[in-house]
Amino acid sequence: MIRKSPNEQSKLFNKKLVLQCIRTYQPISRAEIAGKLNFSKPTVSILVDELVQENWIHERGIGESSSQGGRRPIQLYFNEKAAYVIGVDIGGTKVKVAISDLSGNIICLRAFNTKKHLEQLMKMLYGEIFDMMEQSQIAEESVLGMGVGVPGIVETETGVVLEAPSLNWIRYPFLTESERYFSFPVYVDNDVNVAVLGEQWLGSAQKKDNVLFIAVGTGIGSGIIIHNQLYRGASYAAGEIGYLVTDKNDMKKEFKPIFHRYGYLESVAGGKAIGEKLTMAIREERNHPLYNDAITSELTGKQAFLLASEGDKIALQIVENALEHLAYGIINAASLLNPEVVILDGGVMKSADFILPRLQKIVQPYLPSSVGIHQSELGENAGVLGAISLFLREYDSILNAPNFC
Amino acid sequence: MIRKSPNEQSKLFNKKLVLQCIRTYQPISRAEIAGKLNFSKPTVSILVDELVQENWIHERGIGESSSQGGRRPIQLYFNEKAAYVIGVDIGGTKVKVAISDLSGNIICLRAFNTKKHLEQLMKMLYGEIFDMMEQSQIAEESVLGMGVGVPGIVETETGVVLEAPSLNWIRYPFLTESERYFSFPVYVDNDVNVAVLGEQWLGSAQKKDNVLFIAVGTGIGSGIIIHNQLYRGASYAAGEIGYLVTDKNDMKKEFKPIFHRYGYLESVAGGKAIGEKLTMAIREERNHPLYNDAITSELTGKQAFLLASEGDKIALQIVENALEHLAYGIINAASLLNPEVVILDGGVMKSADFILPRLQKIVQPYLPSSVGIHQSELGENAGVLGAISLFLREYDSILNAPNFC
DNA sequence: CTATTAGTTAGTTAATTTTATTAACTAAAA
DNA sequence: TTTTAGTTAATAAAATTAACTAACTAATAG
Structure with missing residues (x-):
């Protein structure tokens, strides 16, 4: 008989907390995590071991013990190359596309003319992205998803661009269209919203x-x-x-x-x-x-x-x-x-x-x-980085991804 | 919020959900709650039984079964008289004090002159409140706490009124002072903030x-x-x-x-x-x-x-x-x-x-x-009702109260 | 200067508690 | 008989505590 765990989300939720903790405080030891999150040591050990198994984090080296002695801690690091995210910045004159790792390091960056490909924008995007993935040797399975910034009003829940004058879009069903090309999840939002997310992630x-x-x-x-x-x-x-x-x-x-x-x-x-x-x-x-x-x-x-x-x-x-x-x-x-x-x-x-x-x-x-x-602070790449940040935010946690190892 | 599954917080959290559900949809049956919250029937039964034990809810009467038959549901009601809350609206000319039940029905209401009692305001408040409690036959144990609206800038985390010109308060440690008189929890905020909470609770x-x-x-x-x-x-x-x-x-x-x-x-x-x-x-x-x-x-x-x-x-x-x-x-x-x-x-x-x-x-x-x-929409009593709403909000859930039955 | 020992911290293992589940029941209606 | 409400019993899962091993520092005796 298949039995549901007594709180499906509960363990995942705590696992996300542990991952978040490692991501922000790395390098960090199991003991430190237990202290910060107020979890027991065995709980942390189990969650950490699973995260290592799933390749989200790495054990690397050992730290120093305190002046009072004690066993030296095992250092845990977030594996920023565990997966990749695509960011798209659609502007009135050009469309910028980037693939980055989970820390926002841009792996590959391209741009094409907006007006020239406006009619076939989604197809063009598809072509470029898969070309970039091949070029960077990134498998489709390791791409978590895509964030997109659009210069207009976006109904984010449905992914419909209500109005984008510079693109001549009115009620353009961006998400529905993108689903015809991309199998990974896609999030769209207004370009300024995307930009502020970027600034909060990596900027001022x-x-x-x-x-x-x-x-x-x-x-x-x-x-x-x-x-x-x-x-x-x-x-x-x-x-x-x-x-x-x-x-x-x-x-x-x-x-x-x-x-x-x-x-x-x-x-x-x-x-x-x-x-x-x-x-x-x-x-x-x-x-x-x-x-x-x-x-x-x-x-x-x-x-x-x-x-x-x-x-x-x-x-x-x-x-x-x-x-x-x-x-x-x-x-x-x-x-x-x-x-x-x-x-x-x-x-x-x-x-x-x-x-x-x-x-x-x-x-x-x-x-x-x-x-x-x-x-x-982000300059040239603010748009694409913001779009990537949008995805990571909306996706809530990379842990929602299917395990791929 | 941290939810650890098999410890206190998780169950309490779910219990709060059930109570909230009853509060908003009453009258409602156990089966309906299970449907709405996606909990199993036994889980709902256990939580409901505890809530009944603790006097937060009541079983009263049975509803109609559907046209297809089936056992008739037991109706559950939120017990709005399970506890009481005090609201205080400090204005430049008068101070209004109210005791209300958990649905915002005012049980007792009084006012006194601000300027006349400004020096001994907390003492006056204390006297009035305990007099009102006696008059209304409300025991101290059934008072959850107090919310207060102040015409000035309030550092809500510490409960210090940074500035309230009409009261001549500068850095007045309201919360510290109130703790000398009141054993229940007290929350203070700016009067306009309090008012908007009131409007959201019971008004426009x-x-x-x-x-x-x-x-x-x-x-x-x-x-x-x-x-x-x-x-x-x-x-x-x-x-x-x-x-x-x-x-x-x-x-x-x-x-x-x-x-x-x-x-x-x-x-x-x-x-x-x-x-x-x-x-x-x-x-x-x-x-x-x-x-x-x-x-x-x-x-x-x-x-x-x-x-x-x-x-x-x-x-x-x-x-x-x-x-x-x-x-x-x-x-x-x-x-x-x-x-x-x-x-x-x-x-x-x-x-x-x-x-x-x-x-x-x-x-x-x-x-x-x-x-x-x-x-x-709230008119005259907007201030005190807002203050009560502030308390109920900040207190997060009445379930945090010590059981008193 | 070395060997021993006490104290401290990191992390694991085993047993246990708590929670919520499923499956199977009873109760009461059309 | 069928359907819905609600309960009971057995069980699975998560996270806990207690007790362990591992690995270090520092003090001290020889």
Whole structure:
């Protein structure tokens, strides 16, 4: 007769705790784990032995005994090569794909053009990924799954992308589509949410339970971690910091709220808006060195910040106005959320040296001194690493994987 | 939470689940519980029998069998009179104390003047509570504990009130003091946090996991529930909606941020500010019916809204400006937090019929249609009920109580 | 300086306790 | 007779305690 254990999840739960403990405190001994988790020594021994059997951890070497003597401890290490995870960062211009080990070390990285393969995106993704796996000699069985960041609103429970303007997706059933190609589990979320998870895993927000991540790109978006959990909002609309109103009178004059998916703050401080304003301004200045560029095409937010930091007066004025709005946006958001850190990221942050001090000067008097404002640390690979982090989070524990040894 | 299978915690955990199940779905049978919780029938029977023994639940009557026959189920009911909880709402003018059963039915209610007993507040509280217990014939053993709401910043882990201007408390060790008088556990928190818990328990936010509660009184404060958990912030400063900046230019002209514990939004839309503005305005209008009152003393925010709803032009102008700021404050907060409901409360909400439609008109175009804006439902007893809810939450489960039967 | 011994810590083994399960029952209805 | 509610008895699994072995330090006697 098959009998269910008296609490199926219970042992697995404790095993996960032991693994988590080894992962964070490695190298660590069985005795130390027992102390930290308040488990008995035999329990730890059994769980550790199973974890070793399953190849999630390794015994390697022995530590020093304390000054008072005693048997020397056996060092346990997490086996970061026990399995691999795939991270995908779908952007408006390019799609980045990475395979990493369980510690976020990137094994293989590729990118392809979004627009060129938009019609066959999932197929292209499939091809690239299996090519990468072959190239890196990673077997399909050792791939736990995949995390994906998408520039739009994602219904995470169903994996449907409700809206992603830059990809022309409306109600695109990402998960259903991906299941036609991939046998491993896949998780999708908004790109900013993915980014803040990445920052908390490997970047500026490590060990922080309450994080506000602001991305200033074309528009302005934010990702919120509260109580160590991603907060997506009641209808996937939390963190719409681009919708903040920092000057209601100016807003009533200049802004039409009928625009869907475009808020006031982005209309005055978003990269696109800054670029447009700069373009317009320079078109009226025949002597400006960029006059011709401005006539032929639009200038970008990035260029505006670059010019400003070089001392260009027109750019400086536009940029400082935008920064002031952004600063009050941060003040508003931080007043409500009281995070431990505010992390800034996005295209315009290339000029962080110019931006951060100016923001800080305005923001500082209004916030508790404990709130730090920092730049994103992950840089280029933030997107894919965040996607990998999303997978690891949602998957809850690598221990859910079928044993593969 | 650590669950070790064959030790105390695991069984207790399951027992709590069963009790919770009965509490929410009563009347309910053993068989139904087994189905809902995916427990075996014997397990449920054992846990239920223990709960009956311990007097937390009752067997009462038998239900109907299904149309296909079968033995009729024994109905189980939660015993809301199994224990009692004390709620205390400390306000600037009066302290309200209530004893309620486990369902929030108030058994006994009293109030006393805050200022008069401020020096001996804890002693006074002690006297009143034990008098109430005697009067209601409630034994000390059946009192689980006490929840307290305080108008100030509270370090909830230690129970120290960091700052409560209206009580002249600075770093007042509430919990340490209370332990000198009360043998049962006590939990303290900020009054707005307490209020939102109350609303979620018995008011407008029942069954909502993400709630924004805004109290417009002298100042403006808010309480935030996210993922069904109170969010206090990294340094107990979350929800400072009174600090929002809704008009940065006006702010730079009119407002000095050096003021501690007083924000821009309260300075333009708080009850005190509205009262002051109205007073000033009427002092310049010799013919106004309230001219003499305004000369001799300050008018209040409540009065301003009353006058405005009666059509007084001066009041109307002041109040509508304030409401506009408040509306943009709500827009900002809701854009970031994307709550399921926004609940408004506080002194000025006496004129809710006047206020709500006006707010809604401004706010609606900017928020997802799913976000409802409602008035607080608990009214007079919101404070004490919230405090009781705080206790029941923090205490996690009434099952932690020592058995008393 | 070496050998012995006492004390300390790491980890294992064996017996036991607790919990929840399955299988098989009784009870009571259509 | 069939169906559902609830109980009883036997059993499996997880984690415990107690007692062990293993391996070390440090003190001390010779």
